[in-house]
Amino acid sequence: MTLENRINAFIDLGKFLSQFSIDGIKRKEDIAHNELFFDSLNMLIKRAKEYNGWFDEGNVLFALSSWANSLTEDNLTQWASQYSFTDSNPKAIAIIMAGNIPLVGFHDFLSVLISGNKVLAKLSSNDKYFLPLIAKYLEHVEPEFKGLINFTSDELNDFDAVIATGSDNTARYFEYYFGKYPSIIRQNRNSAAILIGDESDEELAGLGEDIFRYYGLGCRSVSKLFVPRGYDFDKFFKAIFKYGDIINYNKYQNNYDYNKAVYLMSLFKLQENGFLMLKEDESYSSPIATLFYEYYESEDSIQNKLNQDSEKIQCLVTKLPFKNAIKFGETQHPSLSDYADGVDTLHFLNSL
Numbered sequence: 001m002t003l004e005n006r007i008n009a010f011i012d013l014g015k016f017l018s019q020f021s022i023d024g025i026k027r028k029e030d031i032a033h034n035e036l037f038f039d040s041l042n043m044l045i046k047r048a049k050e051y052n053g054w055f056d057e058g059n060v061l062f063a064l065s066s067w068a069n070s071l072t073e074d075n076l077t078q079w080a081s082q083y084s085f086t087d088s089n090p091k092a093i094a095i096i097m098a099g100n101i102p103l104v105g106f107h108d109f110l111s112v113l114i115s116g117n118k119v120l121a122k123l124s125s126n127d128k129y130f131l132p133l134i135a136k137y138l139e140h141v142e143p144e145f146k147g148l149i150n151f152t153s154d155e156l157n158d159f160d161a162v163i164a165t166g167s168d169n170t171a172r173y174f175e176y177y178f179g180k181y182p183s184i185i186r187q188n189r190n191s192a193a194i195l196i197g198d199e200s201d202e203e204l205a206g207l208g209e210d211i212f213r214y215y216g217l218g219c220r221s222v223s224k225l226f227v228p229r230g231y232d233f234d235k236f237f238k239a240i241f242k243y244g245d246i247i248n249y250n251k252y253q254n255n256y257d258y259n260k261a262v263y264l265m266s267l268f269k270l271q272e273n274g275f276l277m278l279k280e281d282e283s284y285s286s287p288i289a290t291l292f293y294e295y296y297e298s299e300d301s302i303q304n305k306l307n308q309d310s311e312k313i314q315c316l317v318t319k320l321p322f323k324n325a326i327k328f329g330e331t332q333h334p335s336l337s338d339y340a341d342g343v344d345t346l347h348f349l350n351s352l
Contacts, residue, residue, distance in 0.1 A: 001087070001142065002087070003085055003087070003116070005142055006116070006142070007077060009141045009145065010076055010114070010138075011071060011072065011073050012032050012141045013071055013134065013137060013141065014067070014069075014071025015031055015068075016037065016038075017067055017068035018065070019034075020045065020061055020068070022058065022065050025042060025061070032141055036140065037136070037140075044130060045060050045064075048060050048129075048130075051126075054215055054217060055102055059101070059214050059215075060102045063103050066333065067106060070335070075336055076336070079336040079337055080114060082346075083115075083346050083347070086350075091117045091161060091349075091352050093112045093117050093119060093159065093160065093162070093163060093349065094120045094121075094156045095108045095109065096121075096156075096163070096165065096174070097121060097127070098127075098165045098166060099123070099124025099126030099127035100219075101218045102127060103127070104127065104165075104218070105121070105124075105127075105165065107339075107340070108165075108345060111345040113145070113148065113149070115346055115350060117148075117349055117352075118148045119135075119149045120150050121149075122151075122152055122156060123151060131151075135149045161181055161182040161183060162174070162178045163184045163345065163348075164186065165186040165340070166186070167188055168187045171185050171186070171187040184341075184345065184348055186340055187341075188312075189219045189311075189312060189314040189340075189341060190219065190221075190224060190286075190313065190314060191210070191220050191221060191223065191313065191331055192223070192225070192226060192306075192313055192316055192317070193207055193210065193225050193226070193328075194225075194296070194317070194318035194320055195225060195227045195228070196228065196318075196319060196320065197227075197228055199319065201238070204235065204240065204328070205239045205242060205329070206328035206330070207222065207236075207240070207317065207329065208240035208242065209329045209332070210222040210330075210331040211240070211276070212243045213331075213332045215246070215249075215251075215252055215288060216288055216289075217288070218332070219340070220314055220315050220331040220332055221332075222315075223285060223286040223291065224284045224291070224292045224293070225293040225294070226294055227295060228296060231295075233271055237276075240273075240276070241273070244273075244274065244275050246275055247274060247275035252289060255287065256277070256288075256289035259277065259288070259290055260289075263277065276290070277289060277291070278290075278293055280295075281294070284309070284312050284313065299320060306322070315331045317330075
């Protein structure tokens with residue numbers, strides 16, 4: 001199978017997924033194999049929350065439409081053109097996927113297949129239905145994918161390299177178990193924002209999207225703020241007021257109430273607005289419904305801290321001219337070349 005065939009298959013997948021938009025689900029004409037897969041995916045979307053309470057319809061549709069926007073001919077061709085692929089000796093790549101947000105492992109799945117290799121995926125129990133259906137769709141669009149995509153719930157065997165995503169604890173296990181294989185082992189990372197005090201209401205509202213999308217469960221979700229001394233949090237709270245309905249989601253509210261009780265019993269000082277708590281804390285990984293913040297003294301001081309903590313940070317949102325800084329509201333819109341932990345997956349696969 002040629003690279004062109006593989007790209008064309010994912011272009012068709014993008015067109016199929018485009019029917020499932022954050023603005024609503026609408027069946028389109030001339031979508032390949034719609035008669036076999038449209039209703040099945042629609043049913044999975046409707047039932048997703050039964051299998052994972054955090055996978056509400058809005059967030060599932062956001063994930064699907066984000067991938068639909070990425071899987072275009074221009075995006076895929078430009079991305080793949082940066083590499084030279086050899087299809088003569090495909091490798092079996094074991095992918096151990098997380099399940100914190102819908103289709104969080106799709107980029108690894110896409111990278112392995114685009115590079116001409118074989119997928120052996122171990123799905124998270126929190127997200128085990130969408131990707132197998134997508135794989136079946138790809139096999140119908142491009143029959144040569146048959147035999148190249150396998151899912152297992154058993155012990156992984158007969159593979160050449162590993163891509164594993166998990167917590168800091170599971171990463172230690174992965175490194176021990178897979179140490180003899182070429183591997184990408186990902187650990188906990190979080191995203192942060194640096195405010196300077198003159199952000200517009202629109203920028204701060206965009207930051208709200210970075211904070212609340214997927215209920216803050218993604219590694220690209222902002223969980224930490226750096227603010228200058230004397231920063232006025234009232235402006236921030238006013239700008240994110242539009243996201244207040246999140247407290248009506250039962251699982252989020254339960255976390256809010258629990259964490260607030262813990263903080264109050266521990267006599268921690270909090271700022272809160274009824275659906276988000278701000279706690280001064282040096283850590284990057286804040287609990288659900290909580291945003292940690294830390295004061296900084298100067299641009300140089302915060303730059304030095306970020307350099308020291310670079311392995312803890314996935315995304316950085318700020319107006320400051322920092323390397324790889326992301327605009328407000330854009331953390332959940334990565335390009336195909338935005339690799340998790342900054343590790344180029346396609347380069348890794350090509351080096352095997």
